[in-house]
Amino acid sequence: xxxxxxxxxxxxxxxxxxxxxxxxxxxxxxxxxxxxxxxxxxxxxxxxxxxxxxxxxxxxxxxxxxxxxxxxxxxxxxxxxxxxxxxxxxxxxxxxxxxxxxxxxxxxxxxxxxxxxxxxxxxxxxxxxxxxxxxxxxxxxxxxxxxxxxxxxxxxxxxxxxxxxxxxxxxxxxxxxxxxxxxxxxxxxxxxxxxxxxxxxxxxxxxxxxxxxxxxxxxxxxxxxxxxxxxxxxxxxxxxxxxxxxxxxxxxxxxxxxxxxxxxxxxxxxxxxxxxxxxxxxxxx
Numbered sequence: 001x002x003x004x005x006x007x008x009x010x011x012x013x014x015x016x017x018x019x020x021x022x023x024x025x026x027x028x029x030x031x032x033x034x035x036x037x038x039x040x041x042x043x044x045x046x047x048x049x050x051x052x053x054x055x056x057x058x059x060x061x062x063x064x065x066x067x068x069x070x071x072x073x074x075x076x077x078x079x080x081x082x083x084x085x086x087x088x089x090x091x092x093x094x095x096x097x098x099x100x101x102x103x104x105x106x107x108x109x110x111x112x113x114x115x116x117x118x119x120x121x122x123x124x125x126x127x128x129x130x131x132x133x134x135x136x137x138x139x140x141x142x143x144x145x146x147x148x149x150x151x152x153x154x155x156x157x158x159x160x161x162x163x164x165x166x167x168x169x170x171x172x173x174x175x176x177x178x179x180x181x182x183x184x185x186x187x188x189x190x191x192x193x194x195x196x197x198x199x200x201x202x203x204x205x206x207x208x209x210x211x212x213x214x215x216x217x218x219x220x221x222x223x224x225x226x227x228x229x230x231x232x233x234x235x236x237x238x239x240x241x242x243x244x245x246x247x248x249x250x251x252x253x254x255x256x257x258x259x260x261x262x263x264x265x266x267x268x269x270x271x272x273x274x275x276x277x278x279x280x281x282x283x284x285x
Contacts, residue, residue: 010046
């Protein structure tokens, strides 16, 4: 595939925005290969994703962002420009559950994700053998109430050392402190959790759901913010359960769903399809 540039852009809605953005690409010799637009009338915002070939584009890569900035600024817009041949580097954080970790590694190994996974961080030593199997560095950083701030600084140092672009919390059963979130680039931490929240909080949610006789269970993939489990949602899905399902069935179905939803969320992010505004997202398919 020829390398492409992708523009994610939002601004207050007004006439002529599609033409203005498309003309920027056309006037610089670009060939648009994908374009999608959305208007949130309640927010009064225009949102777009446009992808174009950069072979033959008149502007060198380093000048594309500042050149578009001259268009975005008078429109009070925000934008990002990313390139398809830039390979992101991912750190996966885990605790003891391995299902999401294994699924992400398998998909990356199979070429479903255009990314590198050089680093796994965990607050338990249990999954180190998986890291060794795939040649990924594993750092065990136990967390207690007394050392959390210190370990958080070590985590940040590791992300900088490994030049990490995206953190995936693959069933990492610790709360990420606001200081860490403020120190890492915005909307570059993805979490997965069951969709029983806020009905069944705390430990053993599947047992509590079974006792209530729930009829559906779900999973949510979202960006991490300082408000616990309340960041912008990227992907969700549900599966039906019946009275014939016991707790083990709920857990099995829940794990399957978590794998799929997390993989979709990560893929959307890596393909530059997610535009965040406020506490919401547009995911351009």
